[in-house]
Amino acid sequence: MPELPEVETIRRELKCRITGKRINGCRILRKDIIGYPGPDEFCRGIIDKRILDVSRRAKYLIITLENDKRLIFHLRLSGSLSIIDSAKTDKRNPEELKFARLIIELEDESLVFCEPRVLGRVYLIKNDERPKGLKGFFNLSYEPLSPEYDFLYFKEKIKKRKAKIKSVLLDQMTCAGVGNIYADEALFHANIRPIRRANTLKTEEIFKLLMAIKRVLKKGIEECGTTVSDYRRINGRKGNFQNFLYVYNREGKPCKKCGRMITLTKVGNRSTRYCPGCQK
DNA sequence: ATGACGTCCTGCCTGC
DNA sequence: TGCAGGCAGGACGTCA
Numbered sequence: 001m002p003e004l005p006e007v008e009t010i011r012r013e014l015k016c017r018i019t020g021k022r023i024n025g026c027r028i029l030r031k032d033i034i035g036y037p038g039p040d041e042f043c044r045g046i047i048d049k050r051i052l053d054v055s056r057r058a059k060y061l062i063i064t065l066e067n068d069k070r071l072i073f074h075l076r077l078s079g080s081l082s083i084i085d086s087a088k089t090d091k092r093n094p095e096e097l098k099f100a101r102l103i104i105e106l107e108d109e110s111l112v113f114c115e116p117r118v119l120g121r122v123y124l125i126k127n128d129e130r131p132k133g134l135k136g137f138f139n140l141s142y143e144p145l146s147p148e149y150d151f152l153y154f155k156e157k158i159k160k161r162k163a164k165i166k167s168v169l170l171d172q173m174t175c176a177g178v179g180n181i182y183a184d185e186a187l188f189h190a191n192i193r194p195i196r197r198a199n200t201l202k203t204e205e206i207f208k209l210l211m212a213i214k215r216v217l218k219k220g221i222e223e224c225g226t227t228v229s230d231y232r233r234i235n236g237r238k239g240n241f242q243n244f245l246y247v248y249n250r251e252g253k254p255c256k257k258c259g260r261m262i263t264l265t266k267v268g269n270r271s272t273r274y275c276p277g278c279q280k
Numbered sequence: 281a282t283g284a285c286g287t288c289c290t291g292c293c294t295g296c
Numbered sequence: 297t298g299c300a301g302g303c304a305g306g307a308c309g310t311c312a
Contacts, residue, residue: 001305032289059306077305078291099291117290119306136307163283172307179306229304269285270305 002075004144004177005220006231006239007059010081013234014061015054017083018106022050023065025105033101033113035074035121036131045069045124046104058140058176072123072137073113078230079120082112096236116230140176144213154210158198165201166194167268169213178213181226181248184273186212188247193279194265194272219244247273 002010026043028034034042049065056062061081063071073081084096086109097103102113102122113122123134130138141157142148157174158165169175169183178186187194189212192205201209225231225239228249232238242249246256251264251273260277 003306074306076307077289115289116292117288117304119289133308161282167283170306268283271303 001077001179001181002079002225002231003059003179003182003220004056004217005182005223005241006225007056007061007075007177008221009224009233009239011054011056011061014063014081014083014111017234018051018063018111019053020051021106023047023104023106025103027103027105028101029103030101030115030118032118033115033121035123035133036129037124042124045126046071051106057137058143058172059179060137068127070125072125072134074121075115076117076119076121078117079113079115080230080232081234082114082232082236083109083234084112086110136172139173141173142176144175144177145217149214151207151210155203155206158201158206158209161198163198164194164267165192165196165198165209166270166272168198170268170270175213177217180270180272181228181245182213182216182220184248185216185246188212188275188279189216191279194267194274247275249273 023046026046028039028043031039046065049069051063051065053064055064059074061073065071082096086105096112099114099116100112101115104111121133123131125131142153158168161168166183166187169178186209190205190209192209220226220241223239223241223244224233226241227238228242247262250262253262255262255275255277258275258277260275262273263276265272
């Protein structure tokens, strides 16, 4: 699933491909994925606009258009973005268009938003518009890889929470951009059990956890994300961070550090993997 | 305010 | 073989 490193990879690859291009057409194949405004207004709003920039905030991908308009994508679990030759979008059923929900036609190629499970969304907002479904976007914590996301900031957030640390890490107001994969990995590297209550973590543990979060996110970006099922890069290639996972997707396998079997459990209704030997 | 939990949605996997 | 049912899971709404 696209978390911070996956969305950052998509952003980097997309930015050099589409910046400066003009949007010629818009085909909505499934209305549900347009979060705001309505489908017609959405199309009218982007056609003939030039793309100025591609940026990212947490798991949101932002395409800035002229006239202070922003296209904001959230890929949720299975969403993907790809660029394909416009000639291909006219063919009946090319593999790349399986599950295509939105096709944005550029000058010579098309940006395709695929989303098998139809949970992902795209929003078009002007200036300071704040549509309902996009609440989370305006309530994110600092970026975990930014200098502002320092020990003091992190400690304050963790100390006042009584929920399980895994759930707290998944909270986007606490740890923007972190999802199930990187939460499990960070907790492993910090030697902390996912069910621990956040406010019971010792100062050293909070510090270790912060360092682990930054490290796994950074490494995730360096390896172009984690492909365990749906996630693909713009060109359809896989990420590489799955080769560096210690717990995620490794249930039943021996821990790479201590040899004990990685356990699969549920924390706050989320599947969670940890090593009973390494994580206390 | 906070934590727990149900809901959305559909492809895919499992078991009968 | 085919079908039903369960599962996955990020963000948001609801409830206590």
